[in-house]
Amino acid sequence: MKHSDLLNIAKTYGNPVYVYDSEKIVTQFDRLTNAFKGVQKLKLNYAAKALSNITILRLMNSLGSGLDTVSIQEVKLGLLAGFSPEDIIFTPNGVSLEEIEEAAALGVRINIDNLSVLEQFGSKHPDIPVCIRINPHVMAGGNSNISVGHIDSKFGISIHQIPHLLRIVELTKMNINGIHMHTGSDILDIDVFLYASEILFETAKNFKGLDFIDFGSGFKVPYREGDIETNIEELGKKLTTRFNAFCKEYGRELTLAFEPGKFLVSEAGVFLARVNVVKQTTSTVFASVDSGFNHFIRPMLYGASHHIVNISNPHGRERYYSVVGYICETDTFGNNRRINEISEGDILCFKNAGAYCFTMASNYNSRYRPAEVLWHKGKAVLIRERETFDDLIKNQVDVKDLFVPAREKVSVK
Template sequence: MMLKSNNDTKRIHREYLIQLGKKYGTPLYIYDFEIIKNQYIKMIQAFNELDTFQVYYACKANTNLNVLKFLKNLGSGLDTVSIQEVKLGLKAGFYPKKIIFTPNCVSLEEIKQAVILGVRINIDNLSILEQFGGAHPDYPVGIRINPHIMAGGNTKISVGHIDSKFGISLYQIPHMKRILTNTGLKIEGIHMHTGSDISDIKYFLQGSQVLYQTAIDIPNLDYIDFGSGFKVPYKQNDQKTDLSILSKSIVEKFQNFCKSYGKKLTLILEPGKFLVSESGYFLVHVNVIKQTTSTVFAGVDSGFNHFIRPMFYEAYHKIENISNPNGRFRFYTVVGYICESDTFGLNRKIAEIREGDVLCIKNAGAYCFSMASNYNSRYRPSEVMILNGKDFLIRKRETMKDILKNIIEIPF
């Protein structure tokens, strides 16, 4: 499949967003699939010097089946963290060996399901490694290493430090090797992931050295998986991971390692947010303007039940008033309808907001709908995709029937 990037792609015009809000109702997630395609192509082109490079989409960012199918058709593999994501990937048409299953703190029984499904597996602790080696010595697996690197935009998304629950510690490598010897288990890959929202490439380079030091003593590997964590811009002039510098820093060292190792290996990266974050728009309707002694609140028809990142990670997402873009700028705190502290943006400078206006929250493609819930018994919203200039409903808005469908009423 010949991939061409549309460098002239522009963000969806606000009038089209308003039209979609009227057509499908709010709150509403909208994804521009052209942006997803362009981000995928940027990744491929950045590493085009390496003929064994592969992208595996980290689908926990957005698991809508249509997103998975679209990326599969572009040529991507799939990074999964639960057996349910594995099954979604298979339903989307991914070949089993193009799916990597990297769970943590799951039972051996869940990993055995992945064996039955035939996907690649990364194991991240010694206990499961030993049990797996005893039960399935002939099924090759990958090893997730904890490189002891603190990286990421927030402590909650820093997963490669020494006290993280993820990965097998560097200090446990001798024990790991003894397990491999005792069980005869074959290791096909070495994996790491240090965190998310990483703009400084030094953390990727530090991690790569850890992987090389570990891999050099393990024979017959097929791949080295650097994970991901690339930062995307959330506001004007925001920092982002420079892929061109990253690729130049990684490719040469990787090729040199392969020469030392005596075998050409596959280099895998697992971008999630990088591929889908900027494609997403979240539309909300302004229910009420409420002023206190010191604050003007714009209360909307959504909350952290739909969009938890600002509350959970203190994440910044740009908010625009697309109904009144030329209004006089004022300062607002944009809040939701959940019955506790529920803030999308604190003291933001936004074009004058009126009751009935539609606000657009940017960078809504990653870790937004996928983290949505029914808290306060609220319905989860619709999702719409834009592809080739047309809009398609790809998830229906929930109803009371969805809230009740798994409830079993007991007569009293």
């Protein structure tokens, strides 16, 4: 997308606004597929939590992707978007047995990550195939908020609990059709990921009727020019060789599954916000935009660094700015960033805004959530309308006769 295209989108649909490039999503999907072309059976299950707009889900379905879901609502979104139940895997954490049973009744694949629910589900539904999520006790990336395979993580069944797990499976006679792990986002060291994979292979030997092994995802994408990223091509070569060898040892071809989210949509998305105020203080120049962590929380929640470009003045001289929001708390998008000179009314473009940005947006400060636009084949298509005041109060119950306004109270002397 050109800067002129983005400026036209901001003018047409208002700001702030999220914009996603369908071509980039397709490119990332093809890149991951090609990296594992040596695998006989490959299944990519898009992680819906990254960006769950139904149009994006339909795009993924058209590419042949499956869907990784973590809530019953995501399951229903996937079905509404046209996914077949067998192409949806339900991988929740800490949900009730009732929610898992509801998903199973819809025909989707079930992935269970704790012994308590595994025993309850297996006792009641031994004929329903179940995938088991293993915690390999491997740390991926440097951010503990998004690394979920380490020993202190709440996710998965510990590898040290395998004997207990096997006893439950034996007693309930349940059908285990898959083994799964997810080490978390920002995989930097391929060898660490391959080490975790070996733990998964070793665990898989305990189950004779597997259909697939799911290696999760967490592939790191670049956030700025020259930034490091997961070498997907190298990982593809090494894991393909090892996976094919394991299948030969296991005695039949299994499906190699992944659950890419950020890898597919992060770089495809940008977030556009208008500069309301340029404010000079004794030590800092602030550029305050018409948004905040209500729309774009990753910098505040994770310390994520998103590249910021002034698309209204891309060739102006560079100055240092702290880009902040309009929330009545500290909401800083970037400190002391070198950006082309900013004037009030300029449009700033935040890169890598496709994953975990809109999906984590809120109505904090009673602000409306932004519109979403898909850039597809050279045209802008609105895929979510900007919220209005009616949306804000739609589900509120205004009990008008519960209280009397102070001005209407009669003073008693």
